[in-house]
Structure formats: structure tokens, C-alpha cells
Amino acid sequence: MTLLKTLLSTIALGALTATAGLAQEVTNDRFKEVLERGVLRVGVQGAFKPWAYRSPEGAVQGIEVDLAQTVADRMGVTLETVVISSANRMEFLQQGKVDLLIGAMSDRPDRRKIVGIIEPAYWTSGPTLMAKTGAISSWDDIKGKPVCGKQGVFYNKIAEVEFGANVVAFGGNTEAKEALRSGKCLAWVYDDTSIAADIASGEWEGYEMPVDTVFSNPWGVAVPLEEKDGIWGAFMSGMAYNWHKDGTLIALEQKWGVKASPWIAALHDQLQYDNSYLDN
Known part of the structure; x- marks a missing residue:
């Protein structure tokens, strides 16, 4: 078996340990480029707590930064986080400004035509609202009302088209949520996972x-479209399977104080197997 075939088999199992020496054997441009460069550039959000946000000291931290670090560690390279936004993240990947996206990006058919979205998914969420306690009781209550949103997020269209809201879109989460606090909007439309984390943080008393x-x-996770079916895509698919199988995602939920996801727990259980026969 050639080194390349061995490499492909190892990637499929999600157990690759890459080193600079492999750069001479790997023909996939992005994989080889990262190994030779010695730096993995990963696009992450900059104000999406607790997935990726800045610490008081200015460093980017969070669940997705930790996931990116596992990739860099597996490859034996240094991690460089590149802050992206919902509006420009796919452009950054297409233009080669990043090698990989781990940026809270929903898997949608239109996006699969632009970037290579890796399976399995690593998280799941859906659109909901945050508002002052008692301000609204149903989606119908936002009809004709100003609702804060973030630029480039398709949840805005759902609020507008399906529920008749007047969405006021801001460049970042911080600006949008501050507009909610100041009364410029009746509600904030965003991911339920993020809103639940905000409320649990204790910084949003009086909101629900x-x-x-x-x-x-x-x-x-996304790689360049042309590399989805190559070594780079296969390697990242193996990484994503391992995040589920070895409990990495469950551990990160606990580390960052995120409410446990039944979906993550179920997939983790599905990827386990009975190895008791090994003792016989």
C-alpha cells in the first residue's frame, strides 16, 4: 500500500497525525500548503459568545476556537484565527484568506454551491427571539414592529417574510443587542443556542x-468547494466525526456553560460501539 493510500485510509478513520514530512507526499494543494506553511488559518466569528468572541485581553476564544485548535494540533501546525463575519465568511474562504471556516455557518443548499460544507455537522440551532420579559408571547407579535438582526444572517428574512417584522440589521451581534437594550427594537432575532447562552450568562436579567x-x-465546517472531495475535505470529515465520537463537543458544552444538546448527545451515542469482546 502506498503512503498516499495509507494516508487516505487513516483520514477516513479520523486518526491522522500530520507532520511536515508528509508535505512531500500529499498532492492536495491546501493540505500540503498548510503543512509547508506551518500555520492553519481558520475563520471564526469575533462576537458570538461562547462560540467565538474576544476575551478582555483581546484574544479570540470560545468553542469554535477550541475546535480549530484540535485541527491544528492534529496536523502539528500553529493555529491562526481570522475573525470573519456572517456576511464575508464565504468570500474569505473563496479568496484564500482562510483555509477553513468554523464560523457558526448553517448548512444550506445555496451555500453548498459556493463552499464545501463538511459532514457531519458539529452543531445545530434555529431562529428564535430575545425580548424583555412579557413583551411578546408569539412570533405574531413582531408583525410590523422593529426587530434587531445581524447583517448577512438569513434568519432576518424569516422574520420579515414569514412574520412581517421590520428587521433593522447591524454589522455585529454586540451592536444589535445594544440596540435591543436601548429600546430601538422590540426583539432580537438570532440562534437559540446563542440567545440561551446570553440569558444564562446573567448579563440579560429581565429578558427571555x-x-x-x-x-x-x-x-x-467549510473548506474550499474544489477541495471538499479531496484529502482536505476527507481529513476534516474525520475530524468532525471524532469531535462527536470522542466526546469533544460534549466536553466543550460543559467547559463553556452551554445547555446540553440532545442532538449532540444522540450522535455521540450512535458512534459508540460495544468493544467488550476485546477482553475475551
């Missing part, structure tokens, strides 16, 4: 998540 999500959508 009063409505159910409209639907639940998976989040996918």
Missing part, C-alpha cells in the same frame, strides 16, 4: 426567549 425555534438547522 419567549418563542420556540421555527426549525433546527445544522452548522457545518
Whole structure:
């Protein structure tokens, strides 16, 4: 078996340990480029607590930063986080400014035509609202009312088209939520996971998540479209499977104080197997 075939088999199992020496054997441009550069550039959000946000000292931290670090560690390279936004993240990947996206991006058919979204998904969420306690009781209550949103997020269209809201879109989460605090909007439309984390943080006393999500959508890691079916895509698919199988995602929920996801727990259980026969 050639080294390349061995490499492909190892990637499929999600157990690759890459080193600079492999750069001479790997023909996939992005994989080889990262190994030779010695730096993995990963696009992450900059104000999406607790997935990716800045610490008081200015460093980017969070669940997705930790996931990115596992990739860099597995490859034996240094991690460089690049702050992206919902509006420019796919452009950054297309233009080669990042090698990989782990940026809270929902897996949608239109996006699969632009970037290579990896399976399995690593998280899931859906659109909901945050508002002052008692301000609204159903999605119908936002009809004709100003609702804060974030630029580039497709939840805005749902609030506008399905529920008749007047969405006021801001460049970042911080600006949008501060507009909610100041009374410029009746509610803030965003991911239920993020809103639940905000409320649990204790920084949003007097606010609630009063409505159910409209639907639940998976989040996918993305590589350049042309590399999805190559070594780079296969390697990242193996990484994503391992995040579920070895409990990495469950551990990160606990580390960052995120409410446990039944979806993550179920997939973790599905990927386990009975190895008791090994003792016989």
C-alpha cells in the first residue's frame, strides 16, 4: 500500500497525525500548503459568545476556537484565527484568506454551491427571539414592529417574510443587542443556542426567549468547494466525526456553560460501539 493510500485510509478513520514530512507526499494543494506553511488559518466569528468572541485581553476564544485548535494540533501546525463575519465568511474562504471556516455557518443548499460544507455537522440551532420579559408571547407579535438582526444572517428574512417584522440589521451581534437594550427594537432575532447562552450568562436579567425555534438547522465546517472531495475535505470529515465520537463537543458544552444538546448527545451515542469482546 502506498503512503498516499495509507494516508487516505487513516483520514477516513479520523486518526491522522500530520507532520511536515508528509508535505512531500500529499498532492492536495491546501493540505500540503498548510503543512509547508506551518500555520492553519481558520475563520471564526469575533462576537458570538461562547462560540467565538474576544476575551478582555483581546484574544479570540470560545468553542469554535477550541475546535480549530484540535485541527491544528492534529496536523502539528500553529493555529491562526481570522475573525470573519456572517456576511464575508464565504468570500474569505473563496479568496484564500482562510483555509477553513468554523464560523457558526448553517448548512444550506445555496451555500453548498459556493463552499464545501463538511459532514457531519458539529452543531445545530434555529431562529428564535430575545425580548424583555412579557413583551411578546408569539412570533405574531413582531408583525410590523422593529426587530434587531445581524447583517448577512438569513434568519432576518424569516422574520420579515414569514412574520412581517421590520428587521433593522447591524454589522455585529454586540451592536444589535445594544440596540435591543436601548429600546430601538422590540426583539432580537438570532440562534437559540446563542440567545440561551446570553440569558444564562446573567448579563440579560429581565429578558427571555419567549418563542420556540421555527426549525433546527445544522452548522457545518467549510473548506474550499474544489477541495471538499479531496484529502482536505476527507481529513476534516474525520475530524468532525471524532469531535462527536470522542466526546469533544460534549466536553466543550460543559467547559463553556452551554445547555446540553440532545442532538449532540444522540450522535455521540450512535458512534459508540460495544468493544467488550476485546477482553475475551
